[in-house]
Amino acid sequence: MKKILTIPVALTTLFFLTTISSCVKNEFDAPTTTNVDPDLVVSKSISELQAMAAGTTPVLISTNEVIAGVVIADDLSGNFYKEIIIQDSTAAIAIQIDQSNFNTLYPIGRRIFVKCNGLVIADDGDGNFQLGIRDLQTVGRIPSGLVPRYIVAGKWGIPVTPKTVSMANISNEPTQTLIRLENVEFSTADTSLPYANAATQQSQNRIIEDCNGNQADLYSSGYANFAGAITPSGKGTLVAVYKQYAGSPELEIRNTEDVNMSGPRCGGGTGVSVGTGALMSIADVRAAYTGGSAVFVAGTKIRGVVISDLTTANITSNNLILQDGVAGIIVRFTTPNTFNLNDSLEIDLSSDSLQTYQQGQEVNYVSSSAVTVLGTGTITPNTKTTSFISTNLSTLESTLIKVTGATLTGGTSGTYSGTVTITDATGTLLLYTRGGATFSGTSYPTGTVSVTGFLSNYNGTPELIIRGTGDVQ
Numbered sequence: 385m386k387k388i389l390t391i392p393v394a395l396t397t398l399f400f401l402t403t404i405s406s407c408v409k410n411e412f413d414a415p416t417t418t419n420v421d422p423d424l425v426v427s428k429s430i431s432e433l434q435a436m437a438a439g440t441t442p443v444l445i446s447t448n449e450v451i452a453g454v455v456i457a458d459d460l461s462g463n464f465y466k467e468i469i470i471q472d473s474t475a476a477i478a479i480q481i482d483q484s485n486f487n488t489l490y491p492i493g494r495r496i497f498v499k500c501n502g503l504v505i506a507d508d509g510d511g512n513f514q515l516g517i518r519d520l521q522t523v524g525r526i527p528s529g530l531v532p533r534y535i536v537a538g539k540w541g542i543p544v545t546p547k548t549v550s551m552a553n554i555s556n557e558p559t560q561t562l563i564r565l566e567n568v569e570f571s572t573a574d575t576s577l578p579y580a581n582a583a584t585q586q587s588q589n590r591i592i593e594d595c596n597g598n599q600a601d602l603y604s605s606g607y608a609n610f611a612g613a614i615t616p617s618g619k620g621t622l623v624a625v626y627k628q629y630a631g632s633p634e635l636e637i638r639n640t641e642d643v644n645m646s647g648p649r650c651g652g653g654t655g656v657s658v659g660t661g662a663l664m665s666i667a668d669v670r671a672a673y674t675g676g677s678a679v680f681v682a683g684t685k686i687r688g689v690v691i692s693d694l695t696t697a698n699i700t701s702n703n704l705i706l707q708d709g710v711a712g713i714i715v716r717f718t719t720p721n722t723f724n725l726n727d728s729l730e731i732d733l734s735s736d737s738l739q740t741y742q743q744g745q746e747v748n749y750v751s752s753s754a755v756t757v758l759g760t761g762t763i764t765p766n767t768k769t770t771s772f773i774s775t776n777l778s779t780l781e782s783t784l785i786k787v788t789g790a791t792l793t794g795g796t797s798g799t800y801s802g803t804v805t806i807t808d809a810t811g812t813l814l815l816y817t818r819g820g821a822t823f824s825g826t827s828y829p830t831g832t833v834s835v836t837g838f839l840s841n842y843n844g845t846p847e848l849i850i851r852g853t854g855d856v857q
Contacts, residue, residue, distance in 0.1 A: 420539060442504035563625075686733060789808050
Protein backbone atom coordinates (compact mmCIF):
# COMPACT_ATOMS: atom_id res chain seq x y z
CA MET A 385 0.00 0.00 0.00
CA LYS A 386 3.01 2.26 0.51
CA LYS A 387 5.79 2.82 -1.94
CA ILE A 388 9.34 2.56 -0.67
CA LEU A 389 11.93 4.75 -2.34
CA THR A 390 15.32 3.51 -3.49
CA ILE A 391 17.66 2.92 -0.57
CA PRO A 392 21.19 4.03 -1.52
CA VAL A 393 23.99 2.45 0.43
CA ALA A 394 27.19 4.43 -0.09
CA LEU A 395 30.36 3.38 1.65
CA THR A 396 31.32 7.00 2.23
CA THR A 397 28.05 7.63 4.03
CA LEU A 398 28.52 4.58 6.20
CA PHE A 399 32.03 5.72 7.06
CA PHE A 400 30.78 9.19 7.98
CA LEU A 401 27.97 7.88 10.18
CA THR A 402 30.31 5.46 11.92
CA THR A 403 32.86 8.19 12.57
CA ILE A 404 30.47 10.71 14.10
CA SER A 405 28.70 8.18 16.28
CA SER A 406 31.63 6.07 17.53
CA CYS A 407 28.96 3.67 18.75
CA VAL A 408 29.67 0.58 16.70
CA LYS A 409 32.40 -1.01 14.60
CA ASN A 410 30.04 -2.80 12.25
CA GLU A 411 26.47 -4.01 12.21
CA PHE A 412 27.35 -7.19 14.09
CA ASP A 413 29.44 -5.64 16.87
CA ALA A 414 28.08 -4.53 20.22
CA PRO A 415 28.52 -0.83 21.06
CA THR A 416 31.87 -0.05 22.61
CA THR A 417 30.37 2.27 25.24
CA THR A 418 29.16 1.06 28.61
CA ASN A 419 25.74 -0.54 28.40
CA VAL A 420 23.89 2.07 30.45
CA ASP A 421 21.14 4.60 29.86
CA PRO A 422 22.02 8.30 29.56
CA ASP A 423 21.39 10.73 32.38
CA LEU A 424 18.11 11.97 30.95
CA VAL A 425 14.82 12.29 32.79
CA VAL A 426 11.77 11.05 30.89
CA SER A 427 9.02 13.68 31.14
CA LYS A 428 6.27 11.99 29.14
CA SER A 429 5.21 8.54 28.10
CA ILE A 430 4.73 7.97 24.37
CA SER A 431 0.95 8.00 24.78
CA GLU A 432 1.16 11.33 26.63
CA LEU A 433 3.26 12.75 23.82
CA GLN A 434 0.70 11.51 21.29
CA ALA A 435 -1.95 13.47 23.17
CA MET A 436 -0.12 16.66 22.11
CA ALA A 437 -0.91 15.94 18.45
CA ALA A 438 -3.84 17.57 16.67
CA GLY A 439 -4.71 15.27 13.82
CA THR A 440 -2.68 15.33 10.62
CA THR A 441 -1.39 18.90 11.04
CA PRO A 442 2.12 18.83 12.56
CA VAL A 443 2.26 20.31 16.05
CA LEU A 444 5.52 21.89 17.18
CA ILE A 445 6.79 20.65 20.54
CA SER A 446 8.22 23.75 22.22
CA THR A 447 8.83 22.38 25.72
CA ASN A 448 11.69 20.22 26.95
CA GLU A 449 9.87 16.91 26.68
CA VAL A 450 11.82 13.66 26.73
CA ILE A 451 10.41 10.25 25.82
CA ALA A 452 12.08 6.86 25.86
CA GLY A 453 11.25 3.56 24.22
CA VAL A 454 12.79 0.35 22.99
CA VAL A 455 13.38 -0.07 19.26
CA ILE A 456 10.98 -2.72 17.95
CA ALA A 457 11.71 -2.26 14.22
CA ASP A 458 14.86 -1.16 12.41
CA ASP A 459 16.02 -1.09 8.78
CA LEU A 460 18.26 -4.16 8.79
CA SER A 461 16.02 -6.12 6.41
CA GLY A 462 14.98 -3.08 4.34
CA ASN A 463 11.27 -3.51 5.12
CA PHE A 464 11.30 -0.36 7.25
CA TYR A 465 12.84 2.70 5.64
CA LYS A 466 14.19 5.72 7.47
CA GLU A 467 11.83 5.37 10.42
CA ILE A 468 12.71 4.07 13.86
CA ILE A 469 9.75 2.59 15.67
CA ILE A 470 10.03 2.66 19.44
CA GLN A 471 7.60 1.40 22.05
CA ASP A 472 7.14 1.87 25.77
CA SER A 473 4.53 0.38 28.09
CA THR A 474 1.84 2.76 26.81
CA ALA A 475 2.20 3.12 23.03
CA ALA A 476 4.57 3.27 20.05
CA ILE A 477 5.70 5.99 17.67
CA ALA A 478 7.71 6.26 14.45
CA ILE A 479 10.66 8.66 14.41
CA GLN A 480 11.43 9.89 10.91
CA ILE A 481 15.18 10.22 10.21
CA ASP A 482 17.03 10.90 6.97
CA GLN A 483 19.57 8.20 7.67
CA SER A 484 20.04 4.77 6.11
CA ASN A 485 21.43 1.70 7.88
CA PHE A 486 20.52 3.18 11.25
CA ASN A 487 20.31 -0.35 12.65
CA THR A 488 24.04 -0.11 13.34
CA LEU A 489 23.31 2.59 15.91
CA TYR A 490 19.73 1.88 16.94
CA PRO A 491 19.11 -1.87 16.56
CA ILE A 492 16.04 -3.75 17.73
CA GLY A 493 16.23 -4.11 21.50
CA ARG A 494 18.05 -0.85 22.18
CA ARG A 495 16.40 1.81 24.31
CA ILE A 496 16.63 5.31 22.90
CA PHE A 497 15.73 8.64 24.41
CA VAL A 498 14.27 11.42 22.29
CA LYS A 499 14.62 15.08 23.17
CA CYS A 500 11.47 16.39 21.54
CA ASN A 501 11.85 20.17 21.85
CA GLY A 502 11.91 21.53 18.28
CA LEU A 503 10.38 18.45 16.69
CA VAL A 504 6.82 18.13 15.41
CA ILE A 505 4.27 15.38 15.96
CA ALA A 506 1.24 14.39 13.91
CA ASP A 507 -1.15 11.56 13.18
CA ASP A 508 -0.74 10.33 9.59
CA GLY A 509 -4.52 10.13 9.22
CA ASP A 510 -4.80 6.47 10.22
CA GLY A 511 -3.73 6.72 13.85
CA ASN A 512 -0.03 6.06 13.21
CA PHE A 513 1.90 8.81 15.02
CA GLN A 514 5.01 10.35 13.47
CA LEU A 515 7.76 12.39 15.10
CA GLY A 516 10.23 14.48 13.05
CA ILE A 517 10.86 17.95 11.69
CA ARG A 518 8.32 20.22 10.03
CA ASP A 519 8.30 19.84 6.26
CA LEU A 520 5.60 22.21 5.02
CA GLN A 521 2.41 20.57 6.33
CA THR A 522 3.91 17.12 6.91
CA VAL A 523 6.29 15.45 9.33
CA GLY A 524 9.69 15.39 7.64
CA ARG A 525 12.79 13.35 8.35
CA ILE A 526 15.37 14.63 10.81
CA PRO A 527 18.57 15.35 8.80
CA SER A 528 21.28 12.80 9.56
CA GLY A 529 23.61 15.46 10.95
CA LEU A 530 20.95 16.56 13.46
CA VAL A 531 19.91 13.08 14.60
CA PRO A 532 22.38 13.04 17.58
CA ARG A 533 20.89 16.34 18.78
CA TYR A 534 17.51 14.70 19.30
CA ILE A 535 18.18 10.97 19.73
CA VAL A 536 20.36 9.60 22.51
CA ALA A 537 21.13 5.89 22.60
CA GLY A 538 20.70 3.92 25.82
CA LYS A 539 20.97 0.30 26.85
CA TRP A 540 21.04 -2.41 24.20
CA GLY A 541 20.04 -6.06 24.32
CA ILE A 542 16.66 -5.37 25.94
CA PRO A 543 14.19 -8.20 25.24
CA VAL A 544 11.39 -7.19 22.87
CA THR A 545 8.30 -9.24 23.69
CA PRO A 546 5.28 -8.87 21.40
CA LYS A 547 1.79 -8.83 22.86
CA THR A 548 -0.32 -11.83 21.85
CA VAL A 549 -3.64 -10.68 20.38
CA SER A 550 -6.41 -12.25 18.34
CA MET A 551 -7.03 -11.32 14.73
CA ALA A 552 -10.63 -10.43 15.61
CA ASN A 553 -9.48 -7.81 18.14
CA ILE A 554 -6.41 -6.50 16.34
CA SER A 555 -7.94 -3.06 15.71
CA ASN A 556 -8.23 -2.51 19.47
CA GLU A 557 -4.43 -2.44 19.85
CA PRO A 558 -2.34 0.75 19.88
CA THR A 559 -0.98 1.31 16.40
CA GLN A 560 2.70 0.65 15.56
CA THR A 561 3.11 -1.72 18.49
CA LEU A 562 4.63 -5.18 18.18
CA ILE A 563 2.04 -7.96 18.28
CA ARG A 564 1.91 -11.73 17.97
CA LEU A 565 -0.91 -13.54 16.17
CA GLU A 566 -1.47 -17.25 16.73
CA ASN A 567 -3.28 -19.82 14.58
CA VAL A 568 -3.09 -17.70 11.44
CA GLU A 569 -2.12 -18.44 7.85
CA PHE A 570 -1.70 -16.79 4.49
CA SER A 571 -4.89 -16.86 2.45
CA THR A 572 -5.04 -19.69 -0.06
CA ALA A 573 -4.36 -17.33 -2.94
CA ASP A 574 -1.31 -15.89 -1.14
CA THR A 575 0.52 -19.10 -0.21
CA SER A 576 3.74 -20.19 -1.93
CA LEU A 577 4.22 -16.75 -3.48
CA PRO A 578 6.99 -14.14 -3.01
CA TYR A 579 6.41 -11.65 -0.22
CA ALA A 580 7.00 -8.88 -2.79
CA ASN A 581 8.45 -8.43 -6.26
CA ALA A 582 12.21 -8.41 -5.80
CA ALA A 583 12.88 -8.03 -9.54
CA THR A 584 10.89 -4.82 -9.97
CA GLN A 585 11.20 -3.79 -6.30
CA GLN A 586 7.43 -3.40 -6.14
CA SER A 587 5.78 -3.71 -2.75
CA GLN A 588 3.04 -6.27 -2.17
CA ASN A 589 0.19 -6.95 0.22
CA ARG A 590 -0.55 -10.56 1.17
CA ILE A 591 -3.58 -11.47 3.27
CA ILE A 592 -3.19 -13.09 6.68
CA GLU A 593 -6.31 -14.75 8.12
CA ASP A 594 -7.41 -16.85 11.05
CA CYS A 595 -9.71 -19.85 10.97
CA ASN A 596 -12.79 -17.63 11.42
CA GLY A 597 -12.13 -15.54 8.33
CA ASN A 598 -10.78 -12.47 10.16
CA GLN A 599 -8.11 -10.89 7.98
CA ALA A 600 -5.40 -8.26 7.75
CA ASP A 601 -2.97 -7.18 5.04
CA LEU A 602 0.71 -8.08 5.41
CA TYR A 603 2.76 -5.40 3.66
CA SER A 604 6.25 -6.14 2.33
CA SER A 605 8.56 -3.75 0.52
CA GLY A 606 10.10 -4.75 -2.78
CA TYR A 607 13.39 -3.52 -1.33
CA ALA A 608 13.26 -5.92 1.63
CA ASN A 609 16.02 -8.54 1.56
CA PHE A 610 13.30 -11.19 1.92
CA ALA A 611 11.11 -9.83 -0.92
CA GLY A 612 11.80 -12.91 -3.06
CA ALA A 613 11.25 -15.40 -0.24
CA ILE A 614 8.19 -17.64 -0.58
CA THR A 615 5.25 -17.40 1.80
CA PRO A 616 4.52 -20.60 3.77
CA SER A 617 1.44 -22.72 3.12
CA GLY A 618 0.88 -23.82 6.72
CA LYS A 619 -0.67 -22.32 9.82
CA GLY A 620 1.13 -20.92 12.86
CA THR A 621 2.27 -17.65 14.41
CA LEU A 622 3.13 -14.24 13.06
CA VAL A 623 4.98 -11.44 14.83
CA ALA A 624 4.57 -8.02 13.23
CA VAL A 625 4.30 -4.30 13.76
CA TYR A 626 0.61 -3.43 13.61
CA LYS A 627 -0.37 -0.30 11.72
CA GLN A 628 -3.51 1.12 10.18
CA TYR A 629 -3.76 1.98 6.49
CA ALA A 630 -6.87 3.55 4.96
CA GLY A 631 -8.86 2.51 8.01
CA SER A 632 -7.81 -1.15 7.83
CA PRO A 633 -5.21 -3.14 9.79
CA GLU A 634 -1.84 -3.59 8.13
CA LEU A 635 1.02 -5.75 9.37
CA GLU A 636 4.76 -5.42 8.72
CA ILE A 637 7.31 -8.06 9.66
CA ARG A 638 10.94 -7.27 10.47
CA ASN A 639 12.22 -10.40 8.69
CA THR A 640 10.98 -13.90 7.86
CA GLU A 641 11.95 -15.12 11.33
CA ASP A 642 8.76 -13.35 12.41
CA VAL A 643 6.79 -15.95 10.43
CA ASN A 644 6.46 -19.49 11.81
CA MET A 645 3.73 -21.37 9.96
CA SER A 646 4.44 -25.08 9.65
CA GLY A 647 1.25 -26.55 11.13
CA PRO A 648 -1.81 -27.88 9.30
CA ARG A 649 -4.04 -25.23 7.74
CA CYS A 650 -7.52 -24.22 8.82
CA GLY A 651 -10.43 -26.04 7.26
CA GLY A 652 -13.38 -24.45 5.45
CA GLY A 653 -12.69 -22.88 2.12
CA THR A 654 -9.07 -23.98 1.80
CA GLY A 655 -8.39 -25.18 -1.72
CA VAL A 656 -12.01 -24.61 -2.83
CA SER A 657 -12.71 -23.56 -6.42
CA VAL A 658 -15.71 -21.36 -7.27
CA GLY A 659 -17.29 -20.06 -10.43
CA THR A 660 -18.84 -21.53 -13.54
CA GLY A 661 -16.17 -20.71 -16.08
CA ALA A 662 -18.65 -18.32 -17.72
CA LEU A 663 -20.43 -15.02 -17.03
CA MET A 664 -22.05 -14.93 -13.58
CA SER A 665 -24.24 -12.40 -11.81
CA ILE A 666 -22.66 -10.74 -8.79
CA ALA A 667 -25.44 -12.20 -6.63
CA ASP A 668 -24.51 -15.72 -7.77
CA VAL A 669 -20.84 -15.05 -7.07
CA ARG A 670 -21.67 -13.88 -3.55
CA ALA A 671 -23.86 -16.93 -2.97
CA ALA A 672 -21.00 -19.23 -4.02
CA TYR A 673 -18.85 -18.07 -1.11
CA THR A 674 -18.62 -20.71 1.64
CA GLY A 675 -15.89 -19.26 3.85
CA GLY A 676 -12.13 -18.91 3.91
CA SER A 677 -10.58 -18.09 0.56
CA ALA A 678 -11.46 -19.73 -2.76
CA VAL A 679 -10.08 -19.44 -6.30
CA PHE A 680 -12.23 -18.74 -9.36
CA VAL A 681 -12.47 -21.28 -12.15
CA ALA A 682 -10.82 -20.06 -15.36
CA GLY A 683 -13.22 -18.16 -17.60
CA THR A 684 -15.50 -16.92 -14.81
CA LYS A 685 -16.56 -13.32 -15.42
CA ILE A 686 -18.78 -10.66 -13.87
CA ARG A 687 -20.26 -7.43 -15.22
CA GLY A 688 -21.38 -4.32 -13.43
CA VAL A 689 -21.18 -0.55 -13.03
CA VAL A 690 -18.64 1.21 -10.81
CA ILE A 691 -20.46 2.95 -7.94
CA SER A 692 -17.33 4.23 -6.13
CA ASP A 693 -15.26 7.26 -7.11
CA LEU A 694 -11.48 7.07 -6.85
CA THR A 695 -11.05 10.79 -7.70
CA THR A 696 -12.22 11.89 -4.25
CA ALA A 697 -9.98 9.37 -2.44
CA ASN A 698 -12.72 8.07 -0.15
CA ILE A 699 -11.78 4.55 -1.19
CA THR A 700 -8.32 3.05 -1.45
CA SER A 701 -6.95 3.26 -4.98
CA ASN A 702 -6.60 -0.52 -5.31
CA ASN A 703 -10.35 -0.99 -4.79
CA LEU A 704 -13.60 -0.23 -6.52
CA ILE A 705 -17.22 -1.18 -5.80
CA LEU A 706 -19.05 -2.92 -8.65
CA GLN A 707 -22.84 -3.34 -8.80
CA ASP A 708 -24.91 -5.07 -11.46
CA GLY A 709 -28.26 -3.64 -10.38
CA VAL A 710 -29.14 -6.36 -7.87
CA ALA A 711 -25.96 -7.00 -5.92
CA GLY A 712 -22.56 -5.46 -5.45
CA ILE A 713 -19.08 -6.55 -4.44
CA ILE A 714 -15.65 -5.11 -3.65
CA VAL A 715 -13.12 -5.60 -6.44
CA ARG A 716 -9.53 -5.38 -5.23
CA PHE A 717 -6.78 -4.94 -7.82
CA THR A 718 -3.12 -5.86 -7.51
CA THR A 719 -2.17 -2.25 -8.35
CA PRO A 720 -4.01 1.11 -8.18
CA ASN A 721 -6.85 1.09 -10.69
CA THR A 722 -7.95 3.90 -13.02
CA PHE A 723 -11.63 3.02 -13.56
CA ASN A 724 -14.14 5.80 -13.08
CA LEU A 725 -17.49 6.23 -11.43
CA ASN A 726 -20.24 4.87 -13.76
CA ASP A 727 -17.83 2.87 -15.93
CA SER A 728 -19.53 -0.33 -17.13
CA LEU A 729 -17.02 -3.18 -16.77
CA GLU A 730 -16.62 -6.84 -17.57
CA ILE A 731 -14.00 -8.52 -15.38
CA ASP A 732 -12.35 -11.87 -16.05
CA LEU A 733 -11.87 -13.44 -12.61
CA SER A 734 -9.80 -16.45 -13.76
CA SER A 735 -7.59 -17.61 -10.84
CA ASP A 736 -8.57 -14.57 -8.74
CA SER A 737 -9.65 -15.06 -5.14
CA LEU A 738 -13.12 -14.85 -3.55
CA GLN A 739 -12.87 -14.03 0.14
CA THR A 740 -13.87 -11.65 2.89
CA TYR A 741 -11.92 -8.76 4.38
CA GLN A 742 -13.17 -7.39 7.70
CA GLN A 743 -16.34 -9.38 6.87
CA GLY A 744 -16.90 -7.52 3.61
CA GLN A 745 -16.98 -9.85 0.61
CA GLU A 746 -14.52 -9.15 -2.20
CA VAL A 747 -12.82 -10.55 -5.26
CA ASN A 748 -9.08 -10.13 -4.92
CA TYR A 749 -5.88 -10.15 -7.00
CA VAL A 750 -7.61 -8.72 -10.05
CA SER A 751 -5.34 -7.37 -12.79
CA SER A 752 -6.40 -4.24 -14.64
CA SER A 753 -5.59 -6.07 -17.86
CA ALA A 754 -8.44 -8.49 -17.10
CA VAL A 755 -11.00 -5.66 -17.31
CA THR A 756 -12.93 -4.65 -20.42
CA VAL A 757 -14.68 -1.27 -20.36
CA LEU A 758 -18.06 -1.73 -22.03
CA GLY A 759 -19.08 1.91 -21.85
CA THR A 760 -20.89 3.78 -19.09
CA GLY A 761 -23.97 3.02 -17.05
CA THR A 762 -25.93 4.20 -14.03
CA ILE A 763 -27.16 2.55 -10.86
CA THR A 764 -30.25 3.97 -9.18
CA PRO A 765 -29.76 4.08 -5.40
CA ASN A 766 -32.08 1.91 -3.33
CA THR A 767 -33.93 4.13 -0.82
CA LYS A 768 -34.01 2.46 2.59
CA THR A 769 -34.40 3.44 6.23
CA THR A 770 -31.48 3.17 8.64
CA SER A 771 -33.35 0.46 10.54
CA PHE A 772 -33.81 -1.65 7.41
CA ILE A 773 -30.16 -1.19 6.43
CA SER A 774 -28.93 -2.28 9.85
CA THR A 775 -30.89 -5.54 9.73
CA ASN A 776 -30.20 -6.37 6.07
CA LEU A 777 -26.48 -5.70 5.77
CA SER A 778 -25.68 -9.03 4.10
CA THR A 779 -27.99 -8.35 1.14
CA LEU A 780 -27.32 -4.61 0.82
CA GLU A 781 -23.54 -4.73 1.27
CA SER A 782 -21.61 -3.00 -1.57
CA THR A 783 -24.75 -1.56 -3.18
CA LEU A 784 -25.82 2.04 -3.68
CA ILE A 785 -28.15 3.16 -0.88
CA LYS A 786 -30.09 6.36 -0.20
CA VAL A 787 -31.39 7.52 3.18
CA THR A 788 -33.92 10.36 3.18
CA GLY A 789 -35.26 12.67 5.90
CA ALA A 790 -32.00 12.40 7.82
CA THR A 791 -29.79 14.63 9.95
CA LEU A 792 -26.03 14.42 10.47
CA THR A 793 -24.28 14.77 13.82
CA GLY A 794 -20.86 14.07 15.33
CA GLY A 795 -17.66 13.77 13.37
CA THR A 796 -14.59 15.98 13.70
CA SER A 797 -15.61 19.59 14.37
CA GLY A 798 -18.73 19.24 12.26
CA THR A 799 -16.86 17.94 9.21
CA TYR A 800 -17.22 14.70 7.26
CA SER A 801 -13.85 13.41 8.51
CA GLY A 802 -14.11 10.18 10.47
CA THR A 803 -17.41 8.82 11.71
CA VAL A 804 -20.61 10.86 11.45
CA THR A 805 -24.02 9.62 12.63
CA ILE A 806 -26.96 9.57 10.22
CA THR A 807 -30.30 9.73 12.04
CA ASP A 808 -33.73 9.24 10.48
CA ALA A 809 -37.14 8.45 11.98
CA THR A 810 -36.25 4.75 12.39
CA GLY A 811 -32.79 4.83 13.90
CA THR A 812 -29.16 5.61 13.14
CA LEU A 813 -26.45 4.58 10.69
CA LEU A 814 -22.75 5.42 10.55
CA LEU A 815 -21.33 7.55 7.76
CA TYR A 816 -17.57 7.04 7.40
CA THR A 817 -15.13 9.29 5.54
CA ARG A 818 -11.39 8.64 5.24
CA GLY A 819 -9.07 11.34 6.57
CA GLY A 820 -7.41 11.47 3.15
CA ALA A 821 -10.62 12.08 1.23
CA THR A 822 -10.61 15.34 -0.71
CA PHE A 823 -13.71 16.55 1.14
CA SER A 824 -12.94 15.19 4.62
CA GLY A 825 -12.46 18.67 6.07
CA THR A 826 -15.69 20.02 4.59
CA SER A 827 -18.48 20.85 7.01
CA TYR A 828 -21.61 18.80 6.52
CA PRO A 829 -25.07 20.50 6.37
CA THR A 830 -27.00 20.93 9.60
CA GLY A 831 -30.55 20.59 8.28
CA THR A 832 -32.57 17.65 7.01
CA VAL A 833 -30.84 15.92 4.12
CA SER A 834 -30.81 12.83 1.96
CA VAL A 835 -27.58 10.81 1.90
CA THR A 836 -26.47 8.52 -0.93
CA GLY A 837 -23.51 6.17 -0.80
CA PHE A 838 -22.33 2.60 -1.10
CA LEU A 839 -22.80 0.39 1.94
CA SER A 840 -19.68 -1.02 3.55
CA ASN A 841 -19.49 -3.97 5.94
CA TYR A 842 -16.88 -3.09 8.55
CA ASN A 843 -16.53 -6.10 10.82
CA GLY A 844 -20.29 -6.58 10.87
CA THR A 845 -21.13 -2.89 11.26
CA PRO A 846 -22.86 -1.16 8.32
CA GLU A 847 -21.18 2.07 7.23
CA LEU A 848 -22.35 4.30 4.41
CA ILE A 849 -19.54 5.72 2.24
CA ILE A 850 -20.32 8.80 0.15
CA ARG A 851 -18.43 9.59 -3.04
CA GLY A 852 -18.42 13.35 -2.48
CA THR A 853 -20.40 16.19 -0.96
CA GLY A 854 -22.84 15.98 -3.87
CA ASP A 855 -24.14 12.75 -2.33
CA VAL A 856 -25.60 14.80 0.55
CA GLN A 857 -28.51 17.00 -0.51
